[in-house]
Amino acid sequence: MTRAMGDGALQIYSTCPQSKDVPAGEYGRAVADVARWSEAAGCTGMLVYTDNGIADPWLVAQQALAATERLAPLVAVQPVYMHPFTAASMVSSLAYLHGRSVHLNMLAGGFRNDLLALGDTTEHDDRYARTVEYTQVLLALLRGETVTHEGRWHQVRNLRLAPALPAELMPEVLISGSSPAGRAAAEAIGAVPIRYPEPLGQETAEAPAGGGVRVGIVAREDTAEAWKVAEERFPTDRKGQIAHSMAMRASDSHWHTQLSAAAQAQPATEDGEPDPFWLGPFQNYQTFCPYLVGSYDRVAAAIAHYAGQGTRVFVLDIPPSAEELDHIGEVFRRAGVAA
Template sequence: MSLTVYSTCPQSKDVPAADYLDAVAATARWSEEAGCAGMLVYTDNGIADPWLVAQTAIAATEHLAPLVAVQPVYMHPYTAASMVSSLAYLHGRAVHLNMLAGGFRHDLLALGDTTEHDDRYARTVEYTQILTALLRGETVTRQGRWHTVENLKLAPALPPELMPEVLISGSSPAGRAAAAEIGATPIRYPEPLGTASDDTASGGGVRMGIIARDDADEAWRVAHERFPADRKGQVAHAMAMRVSDSHWHHELTAAAGKTTPRADLDAEPEPYWLGPFENYQSFCPYLVGSHDRVAAEVARYLERGTEVFVLDIPPAPEDLGHAGEVFARAGAAVRA
């Protein structure tokens, strides 16, 4: 059984500027100590540049790989390839890539980008093919729909052993097709397993948060304390829904309310929870409950061939420790 876990880096908009470097470094160290392969670094118009944040994470750790979100609208594919090879040259470290096709609609419009949903995936495919060919050391000539390059070669060259893993959103048919075309791992925002609309596709990865404790009531107490109901957030979520063309955003909204309520006082509730998503506090579902109950749910994903888990931002190192306990128990259950 192959399993890769990424954490997620805090965003600069959520941390005072004077504290942000320390927050990035601390989360990177927690992630490495917990056995994570890497740490996702977000990008959008309102937060610090992910490549500079990635360098901070590299400097604070020994082998953790930043998983840098790459928005094709922001930079030429040569520039992105140069970032990867330059960080490898300076630090001898790998950088993994989370290829984006979309983003917040107002961010794209502010940049003059009105490209439709499926065309954005086609653009990301072309972009990634140029980027990865450069990283493989090829001299690239291509007359594409979005980029034209001629006899383009990357320097400094990237050592083959530091070639990045590539991830891309795979919640939509266009995303899954793009993943297959570029050889990337498709990452889904999963619906509750077993529902009528549940995507039963095997393999790939999922993006979710985990709040687990020895006692289920304690886990749910932490969850509601961390993500309280917020009317302002609910309004923001509704407004975002009205303008979003994101496939996963609409799927998760439709999935709200599909979880099974607690049957009696002695039974744990279903662990799948969309509270943070519905209150505009996070953009992924959560699994909440006792270690054993959450592990049983994670085991169901593993049995379907899920190989990558991208966890939400950890507020403290113990959260990654509890998630690690969940993955250990889930793995043991699948191997049994």
């Protein structure tokens, strides 16, 4: 698909493959392929994960930039991993080398055991407070300010960034907004709050206008075909279910709790088609977001529902092929939110 998914007001990000899932000799090509598919599909950018067990996201972002012409890597930034000056320098250096923008997905948490392995025992809400302070220093540097800051977590004096970042390449900033602390952090730093959508019609909180959702999509013209594809891609996995259960016990994440509490089986809709909201991949520890599965029109109605709530950013799961992005593009076109 060569037409853009978004209509200018909407931003759609794909997600980059993780190094743990691809052999070393094939990973660079896999990153480049998904980046090119995403650009051809009209995505704004591509989320690049970070955690203790995968390749460095900044180096992966460099691979994506080299393979594309306009796609913006959405780099996950964990404050525990690096000083805010270092993160700002990564953004400005990649802009200097490529003349391109790098967007930022600011993290407050992550896998609890990853944080403990790094000696970080900071509680949930304090992690968001730390991320706010971190991001404020980072963005001030990117704006070209000389920064002096005496904070709880960071102290800098007369700090200035070089090379300077051109104003037109300032990053879009996203942050998890599933918890009250996350939503407050998003407001404090001017970031787009990203949430994991609840089952349609069962929303328990008002969606923030201008916010975003993290959701996978499998859609076809025929409902049965869509579910066949989805269940073949994400088969029931007992080991995955055990891993999911263990991860839930170790997590203090609000979105983990919200998704785990969501209904596992949804009733049929008025048109007789199964509810598209599916937690199978999440419950089998195969991915970290709910899926929308069904016919183009049914899934498009769900996307239109989220857009009608004020959602302007959609972060999709890792696409298995360029053709799958074509199917997703058809959903957005039918939802009336595509060019």
